[in-house]
Amino acid sequence: MVSFRTSLDHVWLLARQDLVDRHRENALGAAWLLLQPLAFIALFSTVFSHFMRSRLGTYADPYLYTVYLISGLLMWNLFSNIVSRLAAVYSGKAHLIRKISVNLWIMPLHIVVSEWVVYVIAMSFFAVFLLVIGHPIGPQWCLLPAVALLLSALAYGLGVMLGTIDVFVPDVKNVLNIVLQFGFWLTPVVYLADILPLWAEHLMHFNPVFWAVDATHGIVVWHRWPPLEEFAALAVTCVVSLVASRALLARLQAEVRDLL
Incomplete structure (x- = not known):
């Protein structure tokens, strides 16, 4: 039985290695963790600064659609990256699971930690961008981490379930790619x-x-507090997702280890 402290140590080590491995073979190395979100924000702020302004109901702010687009994309990317990477986590880490004793439900957290580092960097640059263009950052922003955390928990539960099934049915990753395209x-x-x-x-x-x-x-573009009913529903859905993933993995854990 792996202790909780040991499991967390595994998570931090794997998360750090994941961030290093992303750009190990690139000349600029870890600098790409900063350059990619900068390029992302620069691209959308340039290309989409006038697109769909009329749909947002204003001609006064040329960057409003850019703010709408980037804020939504960053949240969607956090969700889709976590789910898609977790869907292959057990088959991808089979060599590690065979060699050392790991907690199969906690170990995949390293992907969430890694994706959150990327998300926080991107959001930091985005916040600076908003300050530069004069778009207000209101008190509603204090709830933004909670929204991202709940969505990450939902993605974690779904991803662990898909990762468990992927050990038995390798086509799961291909089907998921199609589902995420439609979902987007x-x-x-x-x-x-x-x-x-x-x-x-x-x-x-x-x-x-x-x-x-x-x-x-609502928080970033229109400075509105999230609807309480949707926030509560998201929290409940997250709990259901996590409980279901834990139950499925507990039921199939022995078979998963045998197949890996």
Whole structure:
């Protein structure tokens, strides 16, 4: 039985190694952790500064759609990166699982830690960008980490379940890539929900990722507090996801270790 402290040590070591390995073969190395979000923000602030301004109801702020787009993309990328990487976590770390005793439910946390480092760096640059263009950062921002944390917990539960199933059915990763493509365009990240037919707009409110993206847009773009019912629903969905993933892994853990 692996102790909780040992499991956390594994998480930090794997997270650090993951961040190092991302750009190990690049000449600039870890500098890409800073350059990529900078390029991301520069691209969207330049290309989309005038696009869809009329849909946002203002011509006074040329950067409003850019703020809408980047804030939504950063939240979506956090979710999709965690889910897609966790879907291959056990098969990808089979060599490690065979050699040392690891807690299979806690070990994948290193992916969440790694993705949060990237997310925090990108959000920091984004906040500086907002200050430069004069877009206010209101008190609502204090809830932004909570929204990101809840969405990450949802992604963790889903990812661990998919990673467990992937050991038995390797096609899971390919199917997930398609599902995430559809999920991206079915979530109002690059467009506003009000351009959809009324029935489709109503269906959006059953999508947990929409709750997080919508809360992010409200906080960052319009300086609104997230709707309490959506925030609470996201929290409940996260708990269900985590409990289900723990139960599935506990049931299949012996078979997972045998197959790996």
